[in-house]
Amino acid sequence: MPVDQGLAELSDNLLFVATLCYVVAMLGYAAEFAFGRRAPRTATALPPIAGGSVDTLPAGVGSGELSGRRTSRRSWAGGVGRASVAVTVLGWGLHVGSVVTRGLSVDRVPWGNMYEYSSVLALAAVSTFLFLLTRQPIRYLGALVMLPVVVQLGIASTALYAPAKPLIPALNSYWLKIHTSAAVLSSGIFMFAFAATVLYLVKDRSERRTGGSSRGALGHLPAAAAIDRVAYRTTAFAFPIWTFAVIAGAIWAGEAWGKYWQWDPKETWAFITWVVYAGYLHARATAGWKGRRAAIVGVVGFVALMFCYYGVNIWIPGLHSYADI
Amino acid sequence: MSEPTLTERADAADVALASGRLSTAESVRGDVDSTVGVRPPGVPLLRRGWRQLTSMSTALVLLFLLALAAVPGSLLPQRTALNPVPVSSYYAEHPSLAPILDRMGLFDVYSSLWFYTIYGLLAVSLVGCLTPRLRLHAKAMRARPPAPPRNLSRLPVSTSFTVDAPPTEVAAAAHRLLRRGRWRTDRRTADEGASVAAEKGYLRESGNLLFHVALLGLLAAVAYGSLYSYRGQFSVIEGRGFTNAAPLYDIMPTGGQRLSADDLVPFTIALDDFRASYFDNGQPTDFHALVRWAPRVGEPERTRDIRVNHPLAVGGAKVYLMGHGFAPRFVVKDKGGKVVYDDYRIFLPQEGTNEVGVGVLKVPNGVRPQVGMEAAIFPTLTIDRTEGFFYSSSPEPKRPGLSYRIYQGDLRLGVSAQNDFSLDKRGLLPVKDGTLLPGETVTLDNGTTVTFAELREYAVFQTTRDPGARPALVASVCALAGLVASLFVRRRRVWVRATGTGGGTVVSVGGLARHDPDSFRPEFDDLAADLRRALGAAADRPTDPPQQHRTEE
Numbered sequence: 001m002p003v004d005q006g007l008a009e010l011s012d013n014l015l016f017v018a019t020l021c022y023v024v025a026m027l028g029y030a031a032e033f034a035f036g037r038r039a040p041r042t043a044t045a046l047p048p049i050a051g052g053s054v055d056t057l058p059a060g061v062g063s064g065e066l067s068g069r070r071t072s073r074r075s076w077a078g079g080v081g082r083a084s085v086a087v088t089v090l091g092w093g094l095h096v097g098s099v100v101t102r103g104l105s106v107d108r109v110p111w112g113n114m115y116e117y118s119s120v121l122a123l124a125a126v127s128t129f130l131f132l133l134t135r136q137p138i139r140y141l142g143a144l145v146m147l148p149v150v151v152q153l154g155i156a157s158t159a160l161y162a163p164a165k166p167l168i169p170a171l172n173s174y175w176l177k178i179h180t181s182a183a184v185l186s187s188g189i190f191m192f193a194f195a196a197t198v199l200y201l202v203k204d205r206s207e208r209r210t211g212g213s214s215r216g217a218l219g220h221l222p223a224a225a226a227i228d229r230v231a232y233r234t235t236a237f238a239f240p241i242w243t244f245a246v247i248a249g250a251i252w253a254g255e256a257w258g259k260y261w262q263w264d265p266k267e268t269w270a271f272i273t274w275v276v277y278a279g280y281l282h283a284r285a286t287a288g289w290k291g292r293r294a295a296i297v298g299v300v301g302f303v304a305l306m307f308c309y310y311g312v313n314i315w316i317p318g319l320h321s322y323a324d325i
Numbered sequence: 326m327s328e329p330t331l332t333e334r335a336d337a338a339d340v341a342l343a344s345g346r347l348s349t350a351e352s353v354r355g356d357v358d359s360t361v362g363v364r365p366p367g368v369p370l371l372r373r374g375w376r377q378l379t380s381m382s383t384a385l386v387l388l389f390l391l392a393l394a395a396v397p398g399s400l401l402p403q404r405t406a407l408n409p410v411p412v413s414s415y416y417a418e419h420p421s422l423a424p425i426l427d428r429m430g431l432f433d434v435y436s437s438l439w440f441y442t443i444y445g446l447l448a449v450s451l452v453g454c455l456t457p458r459l460r461l462h463a464k465a466m467r468a469r470p471p472a473p474p475r476n477l478s479r480l481p482v483s484t485s486f487t488v489d490a491p492p493t494e495v496a497a498a499a500h501r502l503l504r505r506g507r508w509r510t511d512r513r514t515a516d517e518g519a520s521v522a523a524e525k526g527y528l529r530e531s532g533n534l535l536f537h538v539a540l541l542g543l544l545a546a547v548a549y550g551s552l553y554s555y556r557g558q559f560s561v562i563e564g565r566g567f568t569n570a571a572p573l574y575d576i577m578p579t580g581g582q583r584l585s586a587d588d589l590v591p592f593t594i595a596l597d598d599f600r601a602s603y604f605d606n607g608q609p610t611d612f613h614a615l616v617r618w619a620p621r622v623g624e625p626e627r628t629r630d631i632r633v634n635h636p637l638a639v640g641g642a643k644v645y646l647m648g649h650g651f652a653p654r655f656v657v658k659d660k661g662g663k664v665v666y667d668d669y670r671i672f673l674p675q676e677g678t679n680e681v682g683v684g685v686l687k688v689p690n691g692v693r694p695q696v697g698m699e700a701a702i703f704p705t706l707t708i709d710r711t712e713g714f715f716y717s718s719s720p721e722p723k724r725p726g727l728s729y730r731i732y733q734g735d736l737r738l739g740v741s742a743q744n745d746f747s748l749d750k751r752g753l754l755p756v757k758d759g760t761l762l763p764g765e766t767v768t769l770d771n772g773t774t775v776t777f778a779e780l781r782e783y784a785v786f787q788t789t790r791d792p793g794a795r796p797a798l799v800a801s802v803c804a805l806a807g808l809v810a811s812l813f814v815r816r817r818r819v820w821v822r823a824t825g826t827g828g829g830t831v832v833s834v835g836g837l838a839r840h841d842p843d844s845f846r847p848e849f850d851d852l853a854a855d856l857r858r859a860l861g862a863a864a865d866r867p868t869d870p871p872q873q874h875r876t877e878e
């Protein structure tokens with residue numbers, strides 16, 4: 001099976017430019033966050049939020065310029081924010097192009113090694129952000145979402161870079177499409193949720209200190225509870241997908257290795273990640289765990305997820321070690 | 326601010342009552358700390374312990390302990406893996422630390438007592454939580470939707486309008502409409518009019534319960550599987566066969582304690598051809614093991630191509646292609662030309678060498694002194710002229726060659742511990758080395774000849790049988806379905822009340838969303854509009870625009 005070097009090169013270049021776009025957008029979001037003016041409190045209604053959740057917000061608390069389109073129209077910071085979204089969309093388009101051309105160059109799904117997987121994971125995180133942005137004003141999350149995305153792509157293009165190659169036989173299965181795509185999609189959404197969780201913790205801390213109304217740049221943010229809700233909903237959405245990925249992985253393991261579960265390090269860490277996120281979902285509905293403690297569990301879940309990916313692939317030899325670096 | 330009036334307070338209580346018990350979870354798994362003080366001091370210790378164990382906080386702690394307990398197993402070598410070598414090499418590297426870790430069960434984390442304890446406690450806690458919830462939910466499923474609160478306009482979303490139709494007709498229409506929307510409804514008539522109470526989203530709690538019950542089922546399936554499953558490895562050389570019996574395995578079937586020899590599925594398998602294909606750079610593309618097999622000895626044979634990811638299923642067991650290698654055939658004759666040895670030897674492939682295999686030949690009988698040989702098989706024998714060593718330039722057997730060293734003396738068979746792949750050289754002297762191509766013969770000083778007669782490939786298969794696998798899969802799929810329902814189904818209540826007055830019937834509609842109130846508003850507005858249209862009140866202006874205030878929970 002020949003590799004189309006021209007396409008592979010195009011893919012690498014597209015990814016490079018996409019990463020640059022994300023860096024620019026990240027700086028833009030950060031600038032908007034830092035220099036944006038605080039909007040009058042009454043000006044914006046609460047963001048309508050889709051999805052399912054147990055809790056709601058105290059009405060009309062601290063939603064500011066970053067979350068409202070109307071009030072930010074006049075300030076230059078708002079302009080920077082909107083421009084950042086445009087740059088993100090541009091980067092996203094190039095990123096999609098990169099993933100597609102990579103797949104075409106080797107005539108298979110473009111997540112056969114760590115370089116490709118990292119790229120698709122970052123793409124899933126950015127897609128989640130852009131998709132939610134069409135439904136609710138969450139531009140304030142931009143910088144925090146772009147940061148892990150850029151770091152991820154940076155690592156992928158340097159340390160993890162692998163030239164386009166066909167698959168080894170062990171990976172050559174339709175389960176690669178099913179299991180890995182579910183894993184990468186849920187990981188990307190978890191990455192987005194992680195950004196929201198971190199921001200919630202920061203905002204919550206400042207609200208506690210100032211007794212409800214945080215000052216400075218944090219004052220631009222919506223209420224901690226609203227950020228928490230974004231974090232919860234995305235996590236709750238990603239969790240069943242992750243569950244499916246683990247089940248599909250077990251089925252594939254049964255097909256390929258003859259045992260659906262053998263506590264291979266990758267399986268173990270997928271399990272740990274699952275358990276911690278399950279803990280997060282329960283904690284969020286439990287008295288004494290709601291809020292900060294639950295959010296910290298969510299952060300731990302993401303750390304476990306990242307270890308499941310980077311740590312296990314790089315440091316621990318196991319049956320998944322064919323996913324070469 | 327004035328104090329709320331009595332009616333207002335009663336209304337608030339009414340709404341709280343109406344919204345109550347939408348979920349059974351909180352009422353069952355309450356916060357322990359807040360309830361402990363309420364109970365009389367005479368509560369038996371056991372009962373208190375049980376409550377503590379089944380509380381959500383305890384379940385959470387157990388969940389995190391389980392995650393934590395799983396960590397060391399991913400960092401230290403485990404015996405559960407088929408390959409026991411890593412544990413023994415860990416022993417060799419850390420001679421003082423290893424026994425301590427071993428005593429703590431750290432080389433068998435997932436079958437250690439403390440791991441079982443954690444998940445056992447978690448299972449008990451889950452049962453303790455689920456039992457009352459199942460009961461409550463079963464009751465809720467049978468119960469009528471709760472009666473409408475006194476004042477529907479105090480609900481988070483509400484509207485009202487006036488129609489000409491009498492109250493009973495309004496209730497009937499509302500009932501029809503709600504039934505069509507798959508609401509669970511309950512019609513009531515009172516002196517002043519009629520009302521319909523409706524509720525939907527029971528599936529959320531059903532899904533939640535299904536998820537947790539399925540997890541228990543998964544645990545049971547795993548436990549069952551670990552008692553009755555087995556796994557073993559065997560090799561078959563091209564042109565030869567294998568019958569599924571314990572002594573014929575390279576790695577003996579290991580499995581649950583309840584496994585006996587009778588549990589081995591009595592299949593036979595013969596390898597006709599093994600094919601490996603590679604890219605030019607030596608990366609493998611595919612492996613095929615073309616086999617003839619029968620479910621038991623004497624039954625007609627079928628053919629099959631076993632590949633990686635495509636196992637052969639036979640009578641509840643599965644046969645997987647795990648590896649392959651080369652097996653040279655050696656013919657050894659004494660000086661009179663009598664054949665004293667003629668067989669294939671399995672050579673073990675060495676990683677990262679283009680499938681170079683190493684192995685030994687031992688000829689204990691028919692020749693004096695005994696003959697031993699160490700050899701390496703090179704699929705494509707290539708000689709590095711400048712350095713003077715052999716290597717294989719391709720994993721494919723394009724130009725196979727053997728490099729060997731022959732020993733004579735005492736093989737010490739039965740005297741020292743040795744396996745099929747090593748020589749005990751203490752009683753042996755090297756007498757000859759060199760290379761052989763297929764068909765070539767080397768003659769030793771005493772007239773003994775060793776011929777590299779032929780080269781074949783062999784395939785390594787793994788047999789597994791796990792009767793718990795299918796139940797585990799069913800349980801996992803149920804868990805996933807339950808999970809999705811428990812996260813995404815939304816629970817709502819709607820009430821319609823029709824009250825007859827002098828100028829027509831006042832229809833008031835109110836709704837309450839337990840989950841995701843934002844998406845409920847448009848849903849509710851549609852419902853109210855449909856009802857108005859059904860009652861022919863399209864021309865009517867609503868007396869009260871749809872309320873837009875939020876739920877406070």
